[in-house]
Amino acid sequence: GDSVTQMEGPVTLSEEAFLTINCTYTATGYPSLFWYVQYPGEGLQLLLKATKADDKGSNKGFEATYRKETTSFHLEKGSVQVSDSAVYFCALSEAGGTSYGKLTFGQGTILTVHP
């Protein structure tokens, strides 16, 4: 079945540091890939997405590129802020079949940014 593997956290960075959170996946078809963010006490919010190979999703300074050859969708940000402290989830959704529209999540990575 489908699966998503994220780098283990927690990740602790100083403000303005470079961030990378690795994400790799296995899927039977051609999935769409997502990064969700969960701020303390809140629900998950879609951060960015990519629907086909070589697409780059970007939002709020975060970027991730859909790499089919390495089955990866690593999240990056050039300069993190304290307000980026949250839990980040990588996820995939199959395009068709019985799994259509269902999200498979990675285990989540806790990011803490210090001033």
Added chain:
Amino acid sequence: GAVVSQHPSRVICKSGTSVKIECRSLDFQATTMFWYRQFPKQSLMLMATSNEGSKATYEQGVEKDKFLINHASLTLSTLTVTSAHPEDSSFYICSARDPRNRALGGYEQYFGPGTRLTVT
């Protein structure tokens, strides 16, 4: 963006009782809603897919008689944990699919803020 609410946000109940959690889409009609369970420091586990007007589809290993799901309207799905036990204590999250924003791979999902269930 679309908003999904959950009620209650926290609930404490005694072992053996039943608890109902509501999930509402506030500004759109959701034919499909999903229920997840999140254990501490772990990922979200899909429990079931709730379709308006029909029976829910449960994931393997999820007891449908224990976790009753009702999707009676296009804006409301409920999860009832029956005869709750301490091992049912968890964070339950719902999401709703917004059919207005269809994208390859499925409609975008919007998540509720979650319900913390503690069974004593």
